[in-house]
Amino acid sequence: MPTLIRVSPRIALATSADHAELHPHDLPLADALRVAGLDPVAEVWTDPSVDWSSYDAVLLRSVWDYHVRYLEFTEWLGQLDKAGVPVLNETDLVRWNADKQYLMELRERGVAIVPSQVAAGPCLRDVVNGLNGEQVVIKPTVSATAHFTIRGTAGSDELSQAIDDLPDTVYLVQPFQPEIQSEGEWSLIFIDGEFTHAVLKRPADGDFRVQNDFGGTAELLEAPAAVLEGAAAALAAADTRRSPVYARVDGILANGRFLLMELELIEPYLFLPQSPEATTKLASAVATRLS
Known part of the structure; x- marks a missing residue:
């Protein structure tokens, strides 16, 4: 009787040319994906030599230049759809989330957002x-x-x-929301619809941008109940057929109320090094989607 060889599903971790190899924060995720029975490979999304149809799925990670190549990015998503390659998160959700006018839709659905x-x-x-x-x-x-x-x-x-x-x-x-400077901006991570961890991001003195590119810092903290409830409500209001495999909900606490700043469903930094449990959960969620 011939021996059956089990082939691990191949998953492309889509990156940008400036981060052709996996970003250090994604290395634990790649290891976790292997443990979950997958074969992860970093691929630059703009590389014309990549045969995307050879992969069982594409997981968007550091496609951090999509916003400056927006038309090219949406065309690429269309090519993946045409080839029948599943994308995580789903391409319809990514297209919706790529334009921040989605905030207006969420506001109509009852989500409290920063006035926009x-x-x-x-x-x-x-x-x-x-x-x-x-x-x-x-x-x-x-x-x-x-x-x-x-x-x-x-x-x-x-x-x-x-x-x-x-x-x-x-x-x-x-x-401008002064709470960003006085209290900080919360980022809450959800894997497969379930909350895993939260960080509080603070800008450098005198700045308003919380990204580490501008000197911002992030600290793993327990989110207040109002923050967690508001973030969960914002994610639930997104028009999705199923829970996003990953999501980051950014917002501030103003007068005791969580105000959504952004719902990140494309390529957000997920603060995985701060939460090994979330890394394992994400790898398991991806493997389940491919099973």
Whole structure:
């Protein structure tokens, strides 16, 4: 009787050219995927030589340049769909989440968000002028890592000059939330719909950006009940057929109420090194999706 050789499902961990090899924070995940019976391989999403159809699935990880190659990115997702290659998270969900206008939809579904207005072209100045004297944050609706994100006083010459230097695209305009500097911004991680861990991110002194690229820090902490409940409600409001295999919910606690800043479903940093249990859970969830 011939010997049957069990072949491990191959999964591409999609990266960007600037991070062609796995980011250090994903190395434990790759190990956990192997333990879960999968064969993970790092592949650059823009590499034309990659045969994506040779993989059983694609797990989006450090595709951190998708926002500057947005049309190319959505075309690539279409190619994966056409080839019948499953993507985690699902491509429809990724497309929806890629444009921050999804916040307006979540607000209509009852989610408390940081006050936001969408504006493009000449309307951008009209919206900003309507907040005259307030500290505001302006960010593209398709962006990541504070790309083209500016902060200033509405009506000031400095902010007007900064707006002049922005590319012509669609923006979110939000009143600056001082809690980001005084209390910090929460990130809550959910694997397969279940909460696993939370971190509190704080910006460097004098800054408002919490990313470590700008000197921000993150500390593993137990989330207050109001934060956890608000984050879970925000994730539940997303229009999904099934729970995302991974999700990060970012927001602040203002006057005892959780306000959603972003729902990260594409390639978020999941703070896996801070939670080995979440790493194992994510690998198991991915393996289950492929079984």
